[in-house]
Each structure stands twice: as structure tokens, then as C-alpha cells.
Amino acid sequence: MTTEALLVTDLHSSRWYSIFRFLSRFNRQSISISRLLTVLLTTIKSFSWKRPVKFLICGFIVPYFLFSAYCPIWLALQSESYTEKSMNETPLCPCQVSIMWDGDQFGFNVDPSCDARKSGYWNCRFHQGAKGCYRRKSTKSAAGAQCCYDKNGIWIADWKKGAGTLDMYYPQTLTTISTYQHFFSDVLSYFSCCIGASKILNSCEHYMKYRPPGKCEHLLLTPVYASGDPDSLTLTTSPCRLNEYC
Structure with a gap:
């Protein structure tokens, strides 16, 4: 598996925590900006907003x-x-x-x-x-x-x-x-x-x-x-x- 594929797999497996790992590796390895944005947008779309919205409604x-x-x-x-x-x-x-x-x-x-x-x-x-x-x-x-x-x-x-x-x-x-x-x-x-x-x-x-x-x-x-x-x-x-x- 390529380095880029491993990074994407890590990102989807643990979501936001992987973003920081992904960014840290991005500083050390050569990955295209377009690929980085694609992975970030995919992660954001997969994030569940139900809990934050519920907290906002019930709390405020x-x-x-x-x-x-x-x-x-x-x-x-x-x-x-x-x-x-x-x-x-x-x-x-x-x-x-x-x-x-x-x-x-x-x-x-x-x-x-x-x-x-x-x-x-x-x-x-x-x-x-x-x-x-x-x-x-x-x-x-x-x-x-x-x-x-x-x-x-x-x-x-x-x-x-x-x-x-x-x-x-x-x-x-x-x-x-x-x-x-x-x-x-x-x-x-x-x-x-x-x-x-x-x-x-x-x-x-x-x-x-x-x-x-x-x-x-x-x-x-x-x-x-x-x-x-x-x-x-x-x-x-x-x-x-x-x-x-x-």
C-alpha cells in the first residue's frame, strides 16, 4: 500500500485525531494540496453533527x-x-x-x-x-x-x-x-x-x-x-x- 493510501486509511479510521496525524505527516512527505483537501472534505462530511446540534438545542x-x-x-x-x-x-x-x-x-x-x-x-x-x-x-x-x-x-x-x-x-x-x-x-x-x-x-x-x-x-x-x-x-x-x- 502506498504512503498516501496509508494516510487516507488512518484519517478515516479515527476521524479528527487522524487529521492531526495526517497534517504532521504532510509536513514531512510530498502529498498534493488537492489530495489533502479531498481527504479533509470527505472526513468533514462523514462527521456526525447530531450530538453538537442536540447539545445546542437542549443547552441553549x-x-x-x-x-x-x-x-x-x-x-x-x-x-x-x-x-x-x-x-x-x-x-x-x-x-x-x-x-x-x-x-x-x-x-x-x-x-x-x-x-x-x-x-x-x-x-x-x-x-x-x-x-x-x-x-x-x-x-x-x-x-x-x-x-x-x-x-x-x-x-x-x-x-x-x-x-x-x-x-x-x-x-x-x-x-x-x-x-x-x-x-x-x-x-x-x-x-x-x-x-x-x-x-x-x-x-x-x-x-x-x-x-x-x-x-x-x-x-x-x-x-x-x-x-x-x-x-x-x-x-x-x-x-x-x-x-x-x-
Whole structure:
């Protein structure tokens, strides 16, 4: 058997592994380019694409369509009256917070996913335009408020500029069922409606219809002087509303 025939036999017997052997021998022996291309094309045609295609479909395409289908199903289950009821039961956001960005302001706790004291790619990633966000649970229901603020501590009302949203289920610890309810009701629905190709369908606007930023109320920021020095002024939060005595 000729050298060329042996090379072709090796190539077909072990397919892709033989390609490397074939190429290594090609560097040492005189074989025509046309013959090399013929053998390579024959091997490629004989290769089974079933497994890679199956992996692509099961690993990426099917999950993507299931993920995208979650939004319309979720929207069909929502109720404007229930959203309005939950909004009335959640605390109003402060219209302004101290840019000292304390962990607690007006009874609202800092949102770990958008903490003004932190930096990084994922910090405030889903509230782009916001400097920091705060959360507070309702005392009347399982819902809660998420309030986001710009770099000046001003409440953001426009979701396109990084506003917070109504949490139908306030997330607490991983051991509480409300955290998992929050994931499926508030988080997964947001990803499905507002991330990726769903933007083309304007589904994010429909999502915000049922998870609005809410409203804010003006609360007083109390001036505090360090050691009586009028030049060392900071603003701290106070639970007093306007036209009330602190």
C-alpha cells in the first residue's frame, strides 16, 4: 500500500485525531494540496453533527425560549387592582436621602445589589443611573418598597433612569419562603420581560405597569454639626415629615 493510501486509511479510521496525524505527516512527505483537501472534505462530511446540534438545542435554544415565554405567562396572571392594593400598603420612598449613604435611612435598609458605598460591574447593574437603593418591608402585607437614588440623593421616578420597583414579596433571608417568592414573582419576571430580545416587544413597559417605582414623600434631612463647628455640616435623616416638629 502506498504512503498516501496509508494516510487516507488512518484519517478515516479515527476521524479528527487522524487529521492531526495526517497534517504532521504532510509536513514531512510530498502529498498534493488537492489530495489533502479531498481527504479533509470527505472526513468533514462523514462527521456526525447530531450530538453538537442536540447539545445546542437542549443547552441553549430550549432554555432561551422557556425563559422568554415566562414573561407573557407572568403578565397574564397579573392584576392592576392587586398591584394598586400592594402599592397602598407599602411605605412611601423618601424623596431625598443623605449622600453619606448610611446603611439605614428613614427606616429603609440599604439594598445589597445597589449599594452606593460599593463599586463593581454588578453593583446597581439592573438600576443603571442609580447611585444607591434602599428597601423596606410593608407592615401590612408581604410586599415591600425599593427606592433608588441618583448621586445627589434624589429619588428616581423613571425606571429607564434606574428607578426601583415594587416588590410583591419582600426578600429576606434564604431560609424564608418570601425570598423564593420574590425570585419568581419579581426577579425572574424582570429578567424575562426586560432583558434580551424581550426589549423588542416592549414587554418591559408592561412589566413596570405591575411593578412601578411607587411614590415618594418629603422627609426632613436634619443638619448636624461636628463638635459645634458650623463649617463641618453633614445631613442626617429624620423621621419627621414637612410641617411637623422633630
